[in-house]
């Protein structure tokens with residue numbers, strides 16, 4: 001079993017037998033302004049649109065879910081890359097740059 005950390009420990013990839021490979025990540029999800037859940041999709045009390053002063057709108061929800069889904073995908077790719085032996089060591093500067101570039105690109109698209 002091996003553990004590889006990236007981005008100053010914000011991403012932790014643990015490799016073992018295939019069923020135990022996993023990624024722990026502290027990459028920040030965007031959260032619902034009402035309930036604080038990253039996965040809320042009009043499912044909490046504050047998100048139903050009854051409050052006209054609420055800053056909650058459908059476009060915000062779509063952007064948030066898209067961004068969070070992008071992080072899930074990024075983490076999956078990193079785990080797969082580590083499983084294939086492409087990420088050889090913790091805090092590999094090349095991979096840290098790759099992650100930062102992807103995060104920048106996601107930020108620009110939201």
Ligand SMILES: [Zn+2]
Nearest residue numbers: 032035040044
């Ligand atoms: Zn919510």
